[in-house]
Amino acid sequence: MVVWTDQERAAISTIMGGLNYDVDGPKALSRCLIVYPWTQRYFGAFGNLYNAEAIKNNPRIAEHGTKILHGLDRALKNMDNIKETYTELSTLHSEKLHVDPDNFKLLADCLTIVIAAKMGTSFGPDIQASWQKFLSVVVSALGRQYH
Amino acid sequence: MLSKKEKELLENEWEQLTPVAEYIGADALLRMFTTFPGSKTYFSHLDISPGSDHLFIHGKKIVQAIVEGAQNISSLTETLAPLQTLHAYVLRIDPSNFKNFSHCMLVALAVHMGEDFTEVLHAAMDKYLSAFAAVLAEKYR
Numbered sequence: 001m002v003v004w005t006d007q008e009r010a011a012i013s014t015i016m017g018g019l020n021y022d023v024d025g026p027k028a029l030s031r032c033l034i035v036y037p038w039t040q041r042y043f044g045a046f047g048n049l050y051n052a053e054a055i056k057n058n059p060r061i062a063e064h065g066t067k068i069l070h071g072l073d074r075a076l077k078n079m080d081n082i083k084e085t086y087t088e089l090s091t092l093h094s095e096k097l098h099v100d101p102d103n104f105k106l107l108a109d110c111l112t113i114v115i116a117a118k119m120g121t122s123f124g125p126d127i128q129a130s131w132q133k134f135l136s137v138v139v140s141a142l143g144r145q146y147h
Numbered sequence: 148m149l150s151k152k153e154k155e156l157l158e159n160e161w162e163q164l165t166p167v168a169e170y171i172g173a174d175a176l177l178r179m180f181t182t183f184p185g186s187k188t189y190f191s192h193l194d195i196s197p198g199s200d201h202l203f204i205h206g207k208k209i210v211q212a213i214v215e216g217a218q219n220i221s222s223l224t225e226t227l228a229p230l231q232t233l234h235a236y237v238l239r240i241d242p243s244n245f246k247n248f249s250h251c252m253l254v255a256l257a258v259h260m261g262e263d264f265t266e267v268l269h270a271a272m273d274k275y276l277s278a279f280a281a282v283l284a285e286k287y288r
Contacts, residue, residue: 034266035273052267109250116257117264125174125181125197128254132182 002137004079011130015115015123016076021069022062024118028111029065030055036106042099068107075138083141090145101143108135149278153271154220160268161217164256168214171255172206178251179244186244213252216279223282235286242287245280252276 004012019025033040034052046061048054055061071089078085093099112131116123123131149157164171180187180195193201216226224231234240253272257264 031266031269035270056266109253113253113257113264113269116254117261120258120261123254123258125178128178129182 001080002082007126008130008133009079011127012076012079012134015119015127015131016073018119019069019115021073022066024111024114025067025069026056026062026065027114028107029068030058030061031114032107032110033061035110036103039103039106042097042103072138075134075141079134082137083144086138086141087145090142093142094146101139101146104139104142105136108132108139111135149220149271149274153274156268156271157217157220157275160272161214164210165214167259168210169203169207171252171259172208172210173202174206174258175248175252175255176202176206176209178254179248182251183244183247186247189238189240189244213276213279217275220275220278223278224285227279227282231283231286234283239287242280242284245283246277249273249276249280 033043033049033055040049043049043061043064046064047058049058049061074085075082093101112128112135115131116128176195177197180190187195193199193205195202212227212230216223219226253269253276256272257269260268
């Protein structure tokens with residue numbers, strides 16, 4: 001079981017509490033699709049992804065980005081049970097969506113960059129470390145039901 | 148692959164970052180040591196506590212090499228030849244650390260630049276740092 005210190009819990013809550021899911025979710029997802037264009041393979045039915053501007057203005061991508069952060073919220077609310085919390089989502093991503101689990105890390109890194117740009121120097125090294133630990137637990141849980 | 152536009156963008160951006168080289172470099176290093184503690188094993192000879200002079204000196208060195216590489220990305224192998232030798236035969240840092248450092252450098256840039264760290268700049272930076280790391284590790288084996 002993952003052990004969280006009080007400082008880690010506080011850092012993670014603060015970050016999640018400061019996020020605007022409707023803004024930062026879309027930012028993270030569109031950044032991922034721009035910086036790692038091969039991730040667009042999963043969004044063929046989402047319309048115009050022709051260039052960075054198109055991706056950033058795509059309403060379906062925005063909607064999906066918001067959905068993703070609400071999904072992350074589940075981990076925040078169940079920090080002592082993240083593995084079980086994501087069993088269903090993991091199975092979905094594996095069996096229905098066929099997403100390569102390596103991609104989860106790419107999206108996680110883009111979310112971290114969005115947060116760093118937003119928070120500036122208050123996203124210090126210790127906070128970053130706690131946040132990345134949280135994301136790596138989530139990423140691992142999402143990859144668990146791949147067989 | 149970096150486009151001509153991206154190479155120009157990178158050359159300009161890194162030149163503009165030269166005055167804050169030691170701050171960005173030290174910040175990236177400290178973030179790496181905190182998030183990836185295994186990376187500290189290569190620095191037992193230095194004081195890498197927050198605010199230490201060694202962090203600034205070493206951070207500056209690294210950023211200056213990155214700036215120099217950006218001035219002529221097409222000749223990266225030539226520019227980095229001495230550093231390639233150093234890393235392969237003397238330092239022998241496991242290349243997985245280059246990836247971790249690059250990530251922390253991107254975070255440091257995002258913190259420093261805020262909204263100006265656009266998706267397009269982020270993509271170009273990530274591509275450049277990956278190429279830089281790959282060239283650095285070329286003489287390993």
